[in-house]
Every structure is written in structure tokens, then in C-alpha cells.
Amino acid sequence: MVLRKELRETLRDPLVLVNAFLFPLIIIPLILWGATQFALLQAGSAEQEPPRVVVAEGVPDAVRAALLDEPIEAAALPAEQADLDQSDIDRLLRDGAFDVRVTLERQGDAWTAHVAHDSTRRRSVRARRLVVERLQEQSEVRVRALAEARGLDPARLAPPEIAAEDISAADERWSELLGEMLPIVIFASLLMAVIFPAVDTVAGERERGTVETTLVTATHPAQVALGKVAAVVFIGLCAMTGNALAVGLTVVQFVVTLGGVDTGALAFDLGAILLALPALLAATVAIVAATVLAVLPTQSFKEGQQRASYVLIGGMVAAMLAQRNPRDLDVLGALNPLTSPIGIIRDAVRGTLGWLPALVATAVYLACAAALLGLAARKLRDESYLLGGPARGKGDPEEPDRGGDA
Amino acid sequence: MIEVRGLGKTFHRPDPIVAVDGVGFHCEPGEVVGLLGPNGAGKTTTLRILATLLSPDVGSAAVAGHDVVEEPDQVRRSIGYLSASTGLYPRLTARETLTYFAELHQVPDAGRRVDALMERFEIGPFAHVRCDRLSTGMKQKVSIARAIVHDPPVLIFDEPTLGLDVLVAQTLLAFIEERRAAGRTVLFSTHVMREAERLCDRIAIIHKGRILAEDTLDGLRARTGETDLEQVFVQLVESAGE
Numbered sequence: 236m237v238l239r240k241e242l243r244e245t246l247r248d249p250l251v252l253v254n255a256f257l258f259p260l261i262i263i264p265l266i267l268w269g270a271t272q273f274a275l276l277q278a279g280s281a282e283q284e285p286p287r288v289v290v291a292e293g294v295p296d297a298v299r300a301a302l303l304d305e306p307i308e309a310a311a312l313p314a315e316q317a318d319l320d321q322s323d324i325d326r327l328l329r330d331g332a333f334d335v336r337v338t339l340e341r342q343g344d345a346w347t348a349h350v351a352h353d354s355t356r357r358r359s360v361r362a363r364r365l366v367v368e369r370l371q372e373q374s375e376v377r378v379r380a381l382a383e384a385r386g387l388d389p390a391r392l393a394p395p396e397i398a399a400e401d402i403s404a405a406d407e408r409w410s411e412l413l414g415e416m417l418p419i420v421i422f423a424s425l426l427m428a429v430i431f432p433a434v435d436t437v438a439g440e441r442e443r444g445t446v447e448t449t450l451v452t453a454t455h456p457a458q459v460a461l462g463k464v465a466a467v468v469f470i471g472l473c474a475m476t477g478n479a480l481a482v483g484l485t486v487v488q489f490v491v492t493l494g495g496v497d498t499g500a501l502a503f504d505l506g507a508i509l510l511a512l513p514a515l516l517a518a519t520v521a522i523v524a525a526t527v528l529a530v531l532p533t534q535s536f537k538e539g540q541q542r543a544s545y546v547l548i549g550g551m552v553a554a555m556l557a558q559r560n561p562r563d564l565d566v567l568g569a570l571n572p573l574t575s576p577i578g579i580i581r582d583a584v585r586g587t588l589g590w591l592p593a594l595v596a597t598a599v600y601l602a603c604a605a606a607l608l609g610l611a612a613r614k615l616r617d618e619s620y621l622l623g624g625p626a627r628g629k630g631d632p633e634e635p636d637r638g639g640d641a
Numbered sequence: 642m643i644e645v646r647g648l649g650k651t652f653h654r655p656d657p658i659v660a661v662d663g664v665g666f667h668c669e670p671g672e673v674v675g676l677l678g679p680n681g682a683g684k685t686t687t688l689r690i691l692a693t694l695l696s697p698d699v700g701s702a703a704v705a706g707h708d709v710v711e712e713p714d715q716v717r718r719s720i721g722y723l724s725a726s727t728g729l730y731p732r733l734t735a736r737e738t739l740t741y742f743a744e745l746h747q748v749p750d751a752g753r754r755v756d757a758l759m760e761r762f763e764i765g766p767f768a769h770v771r772c773d774r775l776s777t778g779m780k781q782k783v784s785i786a787r788a789i790v791h792d793p794p795v796l797i798f799d800e801p802t803l804g805l806d807v808l809v810a811q812t813l814l815a816f817i818e819e820r821r822a823a824g825r826t827v828l829f830s831t832h833v834m835r836e837a838e839r840l841c842d843r844i845a846i847i848h849k850g851r852i853l854a855e856d857t858l859d860g861l862r863a864r865t866g867e868t869d870l871e872q873v874f875v876q877l878v879e880s881a882g883e
């Protein structure tokens with residue numbers, strides 16, 4: 236009943252909608268989609284434009300021919316070449332008249348190949364890569380020819396082949412990637428979605444004077460309070476699920492189109508995700524409780540929001556610290572409620588979440604939530620925190636209370 | 642109906658402050674009692690204790706035969722409470738508000754009751770308007786209707802006319818009289834002498850957390866030898882100061 240009313244009311248708040256749903260569900264995928272398209276576009280255009288290379292005089296014909304083979308296109312400096320000094324040539328290169336210029340310098344038997352390029356242009360970078368590859372090939376050809384001329388077996392000169400092999404399965408790589416990206420996004424969206432409605436139910440209701448009457452009805456105040464907490468938690472979980480799906484799908488799209496991973500290889504471990512849900516539910520309750528506790532002693536809505544944003548920042552910092560530890564969550568790690576939520580989400584995504592850590596974490600969050608809610612209840616009982624305190628502007632010292640631990 | 646004895650409450654934040662100090666008074670059924678005192682006298686704190694929102698440090702209070710500490714649930718069922726800074730949920734409509742409170746009060750047949758109240762307070766045409774778009778007068782009507790949605794035997798109103806324009810305040814005072822006629826007990830706080838003069842069967846004068854006098858208007862006049870309530874008040878405060 237309280238839950239229904241709270242949901243109805245909260246969902247009519249445009250700000251909550253924007254914060255919890257519109258922003259993550261629409262903006263994030265849009266940005267990622269845009270990034271994908273941009274990357275594709277860049278890749279595509281580079282594909283189409285052949286690198287244009289200027290090979291200076293004095294480069295042996297065989298090398299020149301090798302350098303200017305497909306897809307490289309030969310480019311020439313303007314006819315009045317003789318008048319060009321080095322800076323003119325550089326300017327032409329920078330302006331995109333061509334992409335790479337190769338000159339050879341010979342000192343005795345030693346050769347130096349100068350490859351001038353412009354690293355700010357993708358096309359030029361690509362051209363340099365191709366040119367360098369071909370120059371290396373050519374130098375090998377030359378070494379081999381020299382060896383043969385002296386009666387050596389060129390095969391004995393060959394450097395060892397390096398064959399790098401990725402033995403990870405595609406789906407493992409994929410879940411590793413998601414395991415890195417998703418937790419922080421999910422956790423952030425949860426915090427965002429939960430904290431501001433939580434402020435609203437405490438400081439907002441106090442400021443509007445709506446709490447006092449709801450606490451004087453046939454329904455027990457604790458029940459009313461729980462209904463409110465439940466509503467906030469529910470909204471938070473909805474937003475989180477939505478976000479996880481949105482970001483997850485966008486990342487899938489990203490990986491499939493850019494990384495060339497087969498869609499079929501993408502699989503989630505449903506069991507691990509189900510295992511994480513009770514833990515996340517409990518964690519959400521604890522976050523709400525912490526927010527409520529932080530906001531209770533404040534005097535105004537503004538101050539409440541400020542306090543809540545400390546909770547938000549604290550949560551994010553903890554999440555980022557946790558993010559840096561990519562090991563699977565163990566029981567010991569699960570005991571730390573500040574960092575374990577990230578571990579839970581990550582392992583759920585990777586499918587490596589064990590039931591024992593999940594259980595321990597759930598218990599820890601529940602204990603935290605109970606302790607925090609208990610503290611909040613105690614504060615409510617002996618001081619009229621929820622009721623707006625003493626009348627303002629009446630000779631009353633209005634110094635804000637600093638202690639959250641009295 | 643309301644029985645208050647030796648009630649005391651001290652706040653500890655930020656500094657210790659004795660808000661209510663040995664307050665005692667009583668209200669009979671069908672009686673309108675005014676708790677009259679200046680700002681900071683302890684009116685709100687007293688009424689909050691009666692409404693079970695705060696627990697007293699010392700003393701006892703009973704509403705409709707139920708002790709506020711021992712049986713808070715029973716007390717909450719018996720009172721219609723209108724707080725000083727009462728507000729409405731801005732994003733709920735008038736009808737949703739009343740229905741929500743009817744549900745919170747576990748009113749049987751809530752829909753019918755809400756209809757009746759909307760008719761009584763002429764809210765009908767605004768039933769589906771969100772509360773933040775209602776006029777001040779209409780808001781106050783919804784607030785009052787909400788406070789009595791469960792038809793409680795005791796009404797506790799904290800400065801109900803504060804911040805209202807004259808016309809709305811008149812409607813409210815008329816409503817309080819109507820409740821008295823219906824045999825309900827009304828306890829309301831105010832710092833406006835004229836309101837107390839006009840409505841109250843008896844007046845409890847509170848100052849610095851203490852009750853200075855509790856009597857009918859005539860009794861107070863006789864006791865102090867003043868006719869004007871304001872003078873009565875001033876005299877009581879002065880003689881208490883000695």
C-alpha cells in the first residue's frame with residue numbers, strides 16, 4: 236500500500252525518471268552506439284583510401300617497386316622539385332598532398348631509411364606502418380641475397396619464428412571484457428537511482444511537511460518507513476536491471492561489430508546471476524539505509540542532497556578501488572561490504588560467482604542494513620529528526636549537526 | 642478524552658533545551674480546548690507527544706483512554722492529527738491522497754468514505770488535480786479531510802490557521818465548531834488570542850514549557866481580573882515570572 240503510493244508518486248517525478256531511467260537507458264547506449272559507428276566509419280574510410288607514398292631519388296629500383304606495390308599508390312612531388320627544401324616537403328606532407336616520404340641515406344655499407352609521416356593523420360600512420368613492413372621485408376631479402384652470394388644457407392640466418400597463440404575461448408574473452416565494464420556501470424546506476432529518491436523520502440518529505448501525518452495512522456510507523464524503503468529499493472533495482480541490460484546489449488553490439496566475436500559465443504551463467512540477486516537486493520537496502528542515516532540529521536533538503544552526494548562519491552570510490560582487484564571474490568573479500576558489491580556483479584557477469592561468497596556477502600549486507608536502519612530508528616525515537624526540528628528563525632542556533640554517530 | 646500529567650521533554654541537540662516542563666491538562670468529549678502560547682512555548686512538542694511522534698522523558702499522557710507510551714497504536718487510531726507544517730504529496734491527486742490515508746488508517750469501505758469527504762469539503766471538482774496545482778484553500782481542505790478520514794473521536798490540530806488567509810481560516814474554525822457539535826474532542830494550539838477566545842471551551846496557557854493556567858475563558862478572567870485575553874496572558878506570564 237505504502238509501496239504502491241510511493242511508486243506512483245516517485246514515478247511521477249520527472250527528475251527521478253531522468254536520473255534513473257532515461258539517462259542510463261537511452262543516453263549510454265546512444266553514446267556507445269555513436270562510438271561504434273564512428274569507429275566503423277573511421278575504419279571504413281581508412282580502408283578505402285590508399286596510402287600515397289613518395290619515394291625519393293636514389294632508392295634502388297627493386298626496393299622502389301616493392302614499396303609502391305598495391306595498395307600503396309605512388310605519389311610525386313610537384314614538378315618544380317628542385318626548388319623544394321625540406322620544410323616545403325614537410326608542409327606538403329602535413330597538408331595531406333601525400334602520406335609518407337621515403338628517402339635512403341647511404342654511408343659506406345650502412346643504409347638508413349628515413350620514413351617521414353604525419354602522426355596526426357590516420358591515413359599517414361597507416362601508410363607508415365605499411366612502408367616500414369615492406370622496408371623490413373626488403374632488408375631481409377638483401378641479407379638473404381648477400382648470404383647466398385657467400386655460399387651460406389639463408390635458412391640458417393632466419394630469426395626464430397614467433398607464433399603467439401591465444402588459447403582463451405572467445406566467450407571467456409568476452410565475459411572478461413564485460414566483467415570489467417559492467418560492474419562499475421551497474422553499481423553507479425544503482426547508486427544514482429537509489430540515493431536521490433532516498434533523500435527525497437527523508438529530507439524532501441520533511442521539507443514539504445508530509446511525513447508527520449503519515450506517521451500518525453493506524454499503520455505502524457515502522458511499516459510506513461519500510462514501505463518507503465522498499466519503494467526506493469524497488470526503483471533502484473529496476474533501474475539497475477535496465478541499465479545492466481542496456482549497457483550489456485550495447486557492449487555486445489560493440490564487441491560483435493568491432494571485435495568480430497561470434498554472437499553465439501556470448502553466454503551468461505544464469506545461475507551466477509541469480510546467486511547475485513539476493514546479495515544485490517540486500518546491498519541496495521543497506522545503501523538506502525546509509526543514505527537515510529546520513530540525511531536524517533540535516534536541516535534542509537539542500538543539505539540532505541549534499542550529504543547524500545558524499546555517500547554517492549564514497550560508494551564510487553569504493554567501487555573503483557574494488558575494480559582494481561580483478562580476482563574472483565572469495566569469502567574473505569565478501570566480508571568487506573565496501574568493495575564486495577563490485578566483486579559480486581563482476582563474478583556474476585563472468586559466471587564465476589561462488590555460492591559461499593555470495594551467501595556471506597548477502598549476510599554482511601543484511602547485517603549492515605539492519606544496523607543502519609536500527610540506528611536511524613533510534614535517532615527518530617528520541618529526537619524529532621523527521622519532523623523538521625525546532626521552528627526555524629527563532630533565536631535558535633542553527634548550526635548544522637556534524638555528528639552521524641551520537 | 643485527553644489526560645496529560647506532568648509531561649516533560651528535553652531536547653539534546655544542539656544544546657540541552659527543556660521544551661516541555663511538567664505540562665498537565667485535560668479535555669472532555671465534546672470539548673474544544675486551546676493550547677495557547679507564544680512561539681517556542683512547547684505547544685508543538687506537547688502535541689507531538691500526544692500524537693506518539695515523540696516519547697516523553699517524564700510524565701504521562703492518555704488519549705481516548707490509551708496511554709501514549711504503552712499503547713501508541715491505539716492512540717494513533719483514535720486521533721486525527723494535523724501538523725503545523727502540514728503538507729501534501731505534490732504529485733498525488735486530491736483523491737489519491739485521501740484514498741492513501743484512508744488505506745493507512747485501514748478505513749473499511751475507503752472509497753465510499755473518500756467520496757463523502759470530498760462532498761463535505763467540496764473537493765469533488767478537483768478530485769483529479771495534482772495537489773501541487775491546488776489553491777492554498779483547497780490544499781488546506783484536503784489536509785483536513787485527510788486528518789479526519791477515519792472519523793476519529795479526538796482531533797489534534799497544531800496551529801491550524803497559521804499561514805492561512807482570513808477566509809480559509811474562517812472555514813477551518815467553522816469546521817472545528819461543527820466537530821464539537823458532533824461530540825468530538827478538539828485540542829488545537831495557537832498563538833492567536835482571538836481564535837482561542839472565539840472557539841475554546843477551555844484554554845490552557847503554556848509558556849516556556851509550563852502550563853500557567855487551565856480554565857474556561859470566564860474562569861481566567863475572574864482569576865486575573867482582566868477582560869481581554871491578551872491582558873490575561875500578560876498577567877499570567879508576569880506573575881509566573883516572580
Ligand SMILES: Nc1ncnc2c1ncn2[C@@H]1O[C@H](COP(=O)(O)OP(=O)(O)O)[C@@H](O)[C@H]1O
Nearest residue numbers: 619624625652654660680681682683684685686
Ligand atoms: N527537534 C528539536 N530539537 C531541538 N530543539 C527543539 C526541537 N523541537 C523543538 N525544540 C525546541 O523546543 C522548544 C519548544 O518548541 P515547540 O514545541 O516547537 O514550540 P511551539 O510549538 O510552542 O512554538 C523551542 O525552544 C524549540 O527550539
Ligand SMILES: [Mg+2]
Nearest residue numbers: 626684685725
Ligand atoms: Mg509550534
